[in-house]
Amino acid sequence: MSDVLSHIIPRLSRSDQDQKIESANFSVPFNRSSLEGRELEYIFQAITSGQISGGQTFSKRCELLLEQVLGVKRALITTSCTHALEMCALLLNIQPGDEIITTSFTFVSTVNAFVLRGATPIFCDIRADTLNIDENKLEALITPNTKAIVPIHYSGIACEMDQIVEVANRYDIPIIEDNAHGLFGKYKKRYLGTIGCLATQSFHETKNITCGEGGALLINDPHYLERAEIICEKGTDRSRFFRGQVDKYTWIDVGSSYVISDVLAAFLFAQLEVRQKIQFRRQSLWERYHFELAEWACFNNIRQPFIPPECDPGWHLYYLILPSLEQRQALISHLKAAGILAVFHYHPLHLSEMGRKLTKQSQMCPVCEDIHDRILRLPFYNSMTDGQQTYILETLLKFSCG
Numbered sequence: 001m002s003d004v005l006s007h008i009i010p011r012l013s014r015s016d017q018d019q020k021i022e023s024a025n026f027s028v029p030f031n032r033s034s035l036e037g038r039e040l041e042y043i044f045q046a047i048t049s050g051q052i053s054g055g056q057t058f059s060k061r062c063e064l065l066l067e068q069v070l071g072v073k074r075a076l077i078t079t080s081c082t083h084a085l086e087m088c089a090l091l092l093n094i095q096p097g098d099e100i101i102t103t104s105f106t107f108v109s110t111v112n113a114f115v116l117r118g119a120t121p122i123f124c125d126i127r128a129d130t131l132n133i134d135e136n137k138l139e140a141l142i143t144p145n146t147k148a149i150v151p152i153h154y155s156g157i158a159c160e161m162d163q164i165v166e167v168a169n170r171y172d173i174p175i176i177e178d179n180a181h182g183l184f185g186k187y188k189k190r191y192l193g194t195i196g197c198l199a200t201q202s203f204h205e206t207k208n209i210t211c212g213e214g215g216a217l218l219i220n221d222p223h224y225l226e227r228a229e230i231i232c233e234k235g236t237d238r239s240r241f242f243r244g245q246v247d248k249y250t251w252i253d254v255g256s257s258y259v260i261s262d263v264l265a266a267f268l269f270a271q272l273e274v275r276q277k278i279q280f281r282r283q284s285l286w287e288r289y290h291f292e293l294a295e296w297a298c299f300n301n302i303r304q305p306f307i308p309p310e311c312d313p314g315w316h317l318y319y320l321i322l323p324s325l326e327q328r329q330a331l332i333s334h335l336k337a338a339g340i341l342a343v344f345h346y347h348p349l350h351l352s353e354m355g356r357k358l359t360k361q362s363q364m365c366p367v368c369e370d371i372h373d374r375i376l377r378l379p380f381y382n383s384m385t386d387g388q389q390t391y392i393l394e395t396l397l398k399f400s401c402g
Helices: 003-012 039-048 057-070 081-091 109-115 161-171 222-232 238-242 262-273 275-292 294-299 325-337 353-358 366-374 386-397
Strands: 074-078 099-103 120-124 146-150 176-178 198-202 215-219 319-321 375-377
Touching (some): 039 262, 057 074, 074 081, 074 222, 081 176, 081 198, 081 215, 081 222, 109 146, 120 353, 146 176, 222 238, 275 386, 325 375, 325 386
Parallel strands (some): 099 120, 099 146, 176 198
Antiparallel strands (some): 074 215, 319 375
């Protein structure tokens, strides 16, 4: 390993106690990326190999690991979860006039990917307990134009997939799991992302396992295997050429450049290698929040996350639901005064400027609108120290809704 790299590693590996979040002046940030394994070593290997474009050594290692661990037929590493969703829209041949059913309580990428192809989003309200799509309201939204159902496993806790699958099968509608929050989470012992015909993952900086910006398309239905490779390779059969299946490759379909640089894939593979360590740490942080805040939350009429018995969470985030908007904002200010950054999301998509333009009629999602006003996300990241979490907890326990 070069002398340059040996100097970089200790500088980038300092503990959080020794680092300041100068850009925001918060002693405890909302999120912080960190080195978890052999990231720098693998990046060095990728660079010195002389091949850092997409589809190289570390990209293939990431894809193989996901395929073997999750049991999916194919995993394609992409530049983002957004791009993986765009690939889904292409694979389903989404056209103007088509409709996709999803939740309004999600990041805009979930909808944008299909809107780009001309589809109209149909927003289903969420359940008050899990904040996932309300499976009991799903069937009433289906029309002859419905081309996909896109459930989001919010916070890494699974949607009620049995009922969603039953409804989808009855109408012969494909399911695309937006599993940006839920890698390695499970529903009835099945990995999230392995239930729909297609699924997408995120490796954004805020996710459990990250490379800064990245994603993956998981393919469970073999019908989509060959075309997914073509779309990912700018609409060419380049992958077949490299496998020796054709003597040249050419443009045969629509597509784009969705492949990730092998430098980022090297970082990602190092994190995937230590996925159990990462998940164990996040579970410990989540469970400590949940246990030590239980009595305080009950006293202040604050709701904590709910995990159905059939779900094994992905441990992606920890949230609280305050009694009112005013109390949520007061708690944010209370934490901010102590140097702790807490945030809220999502602005309901059906109420957004673009959402109002796209929807055919006024859509009502009262639970989503209510939750949006009251939800608060606490700081939650892999390298959070016990001392930092203790400080957050002590600060929270000083706050009263009364």
